[in-house]
Amino acid sequence: MSWHQVEQLTANLYRISERLDRVEPRFGIRTVNMYLLLGEERAALIDTGCGIGDLRGVVARLTDLPVMVLNSHYHWDHVGANAQFAGGAIHRIEAGLLVQEQDLSEYRAAMAAPSAMAMLPDGFDPAGWRIQPPPPSRLLTGGDRVDLGGTVLTALHTPGHSPGHISFLDERQGVLFCADLAYQGPVFICFEDADPAAFAASIRMAAALPGIQLICPGHNAPIRQPGWLGQFAADAALALTGEVEGALRREYVVGREFDFGEYAIWLPAQHRPSP
């Protein structure tokens, strides 16, 4: 079985996924997703995953168009294969974070075990695995438009999970690429540079977008229920205001977990409810 899984979602949209749980099961997340969206003149590759295997080759089998990388945010599992492509675009406030070499030492050690190696692509060497993306070739701010020819993506600044987190909106098809803002699984608003108040505003804004037919998150399955973001935003509000109880967790990820069944929202351990 190949490392990257490809699924066609619409006539011009592919989901490319890899198994994050094989790299680090303790996140409790099954996949990390990349999306290849084809315009008439260019293609956008939204995120590049964990940097394992030949993503460029996978993309080349799907399109001959020139490919531009758009990063939702700087985390290692979304920018891992940036170096296989020319340049990339990211929110301007994460440009400096993007180019820092990311610390993979824990994952590298776990992946060197024979059982883990058996699930990785042939020839992959954990010891040589590095993630250090090249400098971005374009800096984005909220409202910027990325024209692929016939298809246009609008960058929406949706901070919270990270300061420069971007969602991309294909208004014509009603597709929202919301990355780590919301997905079916544990959503982490508890890392060092997370901002729960900004997350609350971001998810409210996303839930209010008209005409969304397909939600393409950064992790786990795409979602075709138009009302899903509204429910997620309502549950996020309950967590943020303290109307539901969260459990303090000090395991691999440290935070206060609010479990809503198909997803959980993790806020910082020291989070104080705000009305």
Ligand SMILES: [Zn+2]
């Ligand atoms: Zn992230």
Ligand SMILES: [Zn+2]
């Ligand atoms: Zn992520």
